Amino acid sequence: EAQVTQNPRYLITVTGKKLTVTCSQNMNHEYMSWYRQDPGLGLRQIYYSMNVEVTDKGDVPEGYKVSRKEKRNFPLILESPSPNQTSLYFCASSSQDRGNGYTFGSGTRLTVV
Amino acid sequence: AQSVSQHNHHVILSEAASLELGCNYSYGGTVNLFWYVQYPGQHLQLLLKYFSGDPLVKGIKGFEAEFIKSKFSFNLRKPSVQWSDTAEYFCAVIPNSGYSTLTFGKGTMLLVSP
Numbered sequence: 454e455a456q457v458t459q460n461p462r463y464l465i466t467v468t469g470k471k472l473t474v475t476c477s478q479n480m481n482h483e484y485m486s487w488y489r490q491d492p493g494l495g496l497r498q499i500y501y502s503m504n505v506e507v508t509d510k511g512d513v514p515e516g517y518k519v520s521r522k523e524k525r526n527f528p529l530i531l532e533s534p535s536p537n538q539t540s541l542y543f544c545a546s547s548s549q550d551r552g553n554g555y556t557f558g559s560g561t562r563l564t565v566v
Numbered sequence: 567a568q569s570v571s572q573h574n575h576h577v578i579l580s581e582a583a584s585l586e587l588g589c590n591y592s593y594g595g596t597v598n599l600f601w602y603v604q605y606p607g608q609h610l611q612l613l614l615k616y617f618s619g620d621p622l623v624k625g626i627k628g629f630e631a632e633f634i635k636s637k638f639s640f641n642l643r644k645p646s647v648q649w650s651d652t653a654e655y656f657c658a659v660i661p662n663s664g665y666s667t668l669t670f671g672k673g674t675m676l677l678v679s680p
Contacts, residue, residue, distance in 0.1 A: 559608070
């Protein structure tokens with residue numbers, strides 16, 4: 454089954470403790486992206502990647518890092534999480550032309566206390 | 567850069583009522599347009615999309631949307647909503663050019679009362 458898999462689904466952590474949210478897709482998509490979803494703000498793009506070793510900032514990249522060492526994986530790294538990063542995070546992937554839209558993962562609900 | 571505006575943040579309807587959710591975008595060139603739905607506690611799922619051709623596109627679950635280029639609009643419609651349509655709906659746009667990304671509106675929460 455074609456899908457985007459995120460882990461974990463839920464995470465509670467403390468301020469400053471580094472964490473990684475994994476994202477993997479099995480559709481051989483070139484394009485991958487991370488969004489955060491907050492009430493009243495919709496989805497805002499954090500980082501995206503056009504292909505392996507090619508990443509770029511989205512609208513809200515501060516406090517986040519990403520890497521794209523393999524085509525299927527696009528982890529999101531929070532080096533020093535803060536409470537304002539409490540949010541619902543979605544990973545998405547798409548073919549290069551993005552003409553068919555994105556396939557989304559199930560989401561990761563992160564709480565930073 | 568492109569942007570998307572959704573007219574209503576919350577909409578409340580009774581079952582069998584007709585639905586129209588407004589979406590306007592700003593971008594000077596050709597775009598692809600999407601509507602996504604997010605049921606409570608779930609991820610986003612594609613409802614329908616417009617690339618080119620017939621401006622009236624039909625999606626899943628009886629939804630349709632009409633692209634009006636002169637108005638930069640892509641409104642979502644359904645003739646008769648059901649309780650199971652309760653969800654948040656997102657309009658999204660991506661320019662039809664090389665290195666561009668999908669931009670979402672802030673969403674419209676639809677509550678359908680039985």
